[in-house]
Amino acid sequence: MADRSRGGTVAVPERPGAYPVRERPDKGPGVRVRRAVPAAVRAVSGVARKSAAIVLLLAVWEVLPRIGVVDPVFLTPFSEVVVAWGGLVAGGELLDHVQASLLRSLAGFGLAIAGAIPLGLLIGWYRPVADFLGPVLELFRNTAALALLPVFVLILGLGETSKIAIILYACAWPILLNTIAGVRGVDPLLVKSARSMGLTPLRLFQKVILPAAVPTVFTGIRLAGAYSILVLVAAEMVGAKAGLGYLINYAQFNFRIPDMYAGILTISVLGLLFNLLLLRLERHFSTWRTT
Amino acid sequence: MSGQPKIALRGVSKVFDVRGEGEPFTAIHGVDLDVREGEFLTLVGPSGCGKSTLLDLIAGLTTATAGEILLDGAPITGPGLDRGIVFQQYALFPWRTALANIEFGLEAKGVPRRERAEAARRYLDLVGLNGFGGRYPHELSGGMRQRVAIARSLAFDPDVLLMDEPFAALDAQTRESLQEELLRIWEQTNKTIVFITHGIDEAVYLGRRVAVMTSRPGRVKEIVTVDFASREGDLRAGPRFGEYRHHIWTLLRDEVAAAQADERKVVGSHG
Structure with a gap:
């Protein structure tokens, strides 16, 4: 012993x-x-x-x-979990699950970026849009994403669509809110300075607002990256046939407890790596930030 | 020095609506001022007298409530590259290097890339920052940042340079060396400069004429022409400098007292 x-x-x-x-x-x-x-x-x-x-x-x-x-x-003692993890890797089972999970995560995450950034820029820049959408945003941002999972399943079915949709939904919020904050938070003096040089509103947006908002937007993207993994697991516990969430749930059901812990461990490491990658990217794009 | 003034203000007033208060706020009232072509004019006044408002009006960033502002005889309709502004807080774009900051106005002007880079380098040299072009603003000292900001405003070759207390945030030594450099640049480039300050010494040292403003609502109280027989040596220690200084100080004393009384009244009515 x-x-x-x-x-x-x-x-x-x-x-x-x-x-x-x-x-x-x-x-x-x-x-x-x-x-x-x-x-x-x-x-x-x-x-x-x-x-x-x-x-x-x-x-x-x-x-x-x-x-x-x-x-x-x-x-299960940690050493036995490692052994079980090795078995899952050797059998090729883990790779399948990781692939299925990553595909969902990245699809939802990617779609959230593609949708939330333009929307956030629009809301941040145009007061009327903000005034119109503000109350709705306030309502939805205070509703936990997972509380809506049953609704997503009801409307979009048990397949991939509902899983990607719930990840998209969860990821969209931090990106959207940070993009809005990024656009609103641009130093008014910089705007004034650019305006004094006769920039049109469009050029002002492109040359000042956008670059100034990048670091804040990236913070949102990094948060969304974490959410994409967090929500993934819950989404995969409902009606999935592959994925790490499914593995964890299924292993627990079949009393393969070491496998369950191996799945949990994999999720943690995956989340950690994803966050590290995004942190790297964030720092790369915000080197000028003085903090 | 005769002929049409470069900038002419005729009975200019600016009134702001203050949110949550019934009474509108009059920043400046009935300002008349001529700035001659190629002149270095400094503007002093007690705090809150509307100096910055005046500069914003000439820059075309806001519009006057009454009166007219002419540039080369034509009314100012908005901001433009014929006027450059230098702010107290530099207002450099932190994601751009010193050179890229200087290029900003040239990009707005549509100057081709190669010419832009060339001009940026030339103006970087002019403000004495050769070798610092690749630095980001946060890697530069306050004085260097302000040099970059001055170079940025000069690079797109405006006729008029508007400066809003540009050296107020700098330490005394840096300020003096920048004042000297600004005079050198002014002599080299023949720009018309309107320079706002709350420092009497600075106003006398830099300005060929000093416009003294009243407390709020701001008007031009008097314009003092500064003329030294020679600017050699320590100008600030000479008797002429002292006389100008004292004269402007006397003009300002009553205004500062009035401004403070006004402030107390406001605080009193709110407290």
């Missing part, structure tokens, strides 16, 4: 391994340049510090079921 639990901690470094990626964007680029050699030492200690909580969590996950504090049938 003792060496089994050590086996658990041996598997640990593969997760903290992903952490330096996250650490870098947290500190500004200037911090790294200052002192090269101590920076390396600090980076290592930083990784250790940041991964300590994760290591601890996994250790608790491993130990509690093993010493009988929690029923190991319901909380």
Whole structure:
């Protein structure tokens, strides 16, 4: 038992391994340049510090079921979950589920971007549109997306359409609201300055409003990315035949508990990676932001 | 110096409707002012006297409630590239580098890309920022940002430069060096400059004429012609400078007192 639990901690470094990626964007680029050699030492200690909580969590996950504090049938030790995960990968089953999930997520997310950004620009720029749509927006934004899932299923059926639609719906809000805020939040002095140079409203929009709003819009996109994964799972628990949400639900139904945890773990990692990717993109497009 | 003034204000008034208050707000009332071609005119007045409103009117960003504003004898109908503005808070586009900021007005003017880049570089040199073209505004000091803003306004070659307390946010040393540079640029480019300030020293140092405004509603109280026999050496320490300074200070003292009394009255009636 003792060496089994050590086996658990041996598997640990593969997760903290992903952490330096996250650490870098947290500190500004200037911090790294200052002192090269101590920076390396600090980076290592930083990784250790940041991964300590994760290591601890996994250790608790491993130990509690093993010493009988929690029923190991319901909380499979972490090492066994990793083994189950390996089995799902080897069998090709996991890849199918991940593919099905990603397809839905990205479709809903992509459509939300395509629809919500233009709409947000319109609402942010034209007062009358904002006044007209404001109350409706206020009503819907305060309605949880998942509360509407049954409605989506009723109207659009149990197939892909309703699943993509609910993801689209959930993703559209942060993008829409941030785009509106981005357009409204443009420094009036910049607008005044551009106007003094005789820019037409269209050119003003293109040359000032749009670039000024980009960072705020991106914050919305990043939030939407997280939502796309969060809502996905719930959507896939209803009437799906593939996908990570289906895997989790199905595994639980059939008492394949380690598989269930493997599915949950995959979702977490997927969400994490997606967020990292979007964070990278966001930073790339907002280098000029002074914060 | 005879002939048609570059900018002419005839009985210009501006009244704002204040939301939630019955009484409209009169910012300036009956302003008459001529600015000559190629002149450096400074405008001083107590805070809240409508100096910035006056500048917005000349820029064409707002319209006068009464009176007329002429540029080369023709009424001003809106903003245009024949006038450039330099703001106190720089108003640089933070997503553009120094050079790209300077190019902004040229883009609006429809100048081809290559010419634009060339002109931007030339004006960057003119304001002494050679080598900083690739920097973003947040990577520049306040003084450098204001230099970029001045270069941006000069680059599209306006006849008139309107400056709204451009050096007020800078430290004393940076301000003095920029004042000197502005005079040098003015002599090199022959622009007509209208420069708003609340600093008497700055007004006397820069302006060939100083227009002193009354407290709100603002009018032009007096125009002081500043004439030094020589501008060599430490101009600010000379007796002539002191005389001009004192004269304008005296003109302003009553106005500042009136402005403060007015403010107290407003605060009192609301409290």
